[in-house]
Amino acid sequence: DTEVTQTPKHLVMGMTNKKSLKCEQHMGHRAMYWYKQKAKKPPELMFVYSYEKLSINESVPSRFSPECPNSSLLNLHLHALQPEDSALYLCASSQDWDGPNEKLFFGSGTQLSVL
Amino acid sequence: RKEVEQDPGPFNVPEGATVAFNCTYSNSASQSFFWYRQDCRKEPKLLMSVYSSGNEDGRFTAQLNRASQYISLLIRDSKLSDSATYLCVVTGPTGGGNKLTFGTGTQLKVEL
Numbered sequence: 001d002t003e004v005t006q007t008p009k010h011l012v013m014g015m016t017n018k019k020s021l022k023c024e025q026h027m028g029h030r031a032m033y034w035y036k037q038k039a040k041k042p043p044e045l046m047f048v049y050s051y052e053k054l055s056i057n058e059s060v061p062s063r064f065s066p067e068c069p070n071s072s073l074l075n076l077h078l079h080a081l082q083p084e085d086s087a088l089y090l091c092a093s094s095q096d097w098d099g100p101n102e103k104l105f106f107g108s109g110t111q112l113s114v115l
Numbered sequence: 116r117k118e119v120e121q122d123p124g125p126f127n128v129p130e131g132a133t134v135a136f137n138c139t140y141s142n143s144a145s146q147s148f149f150w151y152r153q154d155c156r157k158e159p160k161l162l163m164s165v166y167s168s169g170n171e172d173g174r175f176t177a178q179l180n181r182a183s184q185y186i187s188l189l190i191r192d193s194k195l196s197d198s199a200t201y202l203c204v205v206t207g208p209t210g211g212g213n214k215l216t217f218g219t220g221t222q223l224k225v226e227l
Contacts, residue, residue, distance in 0.1 A: 041219070048214075102215075104215060111156075
């Protein structure tokens with residue numbers, strides 16, 4: 001069982017809706033990540049938070065807005081999404097951002113469908 | 116050239132067979148290497164890290180060749196439960212942290 005918890009597991013939303021994805025970890029990890037994965041493709045990095053500060057934004061459109069309220073929580077706020085944004089959204093965490101041999105622990109993901 | 120390349124497969128092998136996957140990476144400054152396993156509609160899970168000296172975990176053996184910039188994964192005595200997509204992951208310094216780059220994945224199907 002994963003120690004990174006994501007909710008909801010499934011989400012269907014219209015293009016005018018506002019929704020949020022939530023992620024929680026209690027492993028004391030200092031780095032948290034959002035990835036997007038389309039079918040039969042590898043995960044693509046979206047955002048990295050290190051010590052609750054945004055370290056990387058991979059040129060993600062502003063309709064995706066990340067938030068890190070504390071070291072255990074990571075949110076992804078969604079607004080005015082497009083059908084092509086439909087994908088599996090994966091949260092991950094690691095002990096640190098810039099340590100050697102960092103291993104990622106993934107949540108089970110949110111399968112998002114935008115209608 | 117992609118940063119991390121893998122043969123997408125699928126590799127269809129009979130139960131009990133030995134199968135090997137390769138992965139090449141383009142950044143010679145890459146520092147850490149991993150194999151992750153992903154089942155259909157599930158999240159990726161770490162299978163093993165890959166070290167220069169090579170490392171083994173049960174039926175799985177991983178090798179790293181820095182000179183040729185490739186890593187490999189060998190699975191012996193394949194089980195039906197080994198059927199999954201195997202993702203090669205490489206990290207390298209990006210000036211302020213290690214960024215993981217995923218390969219496209221190699222699909223393995225183990226059959227009776």
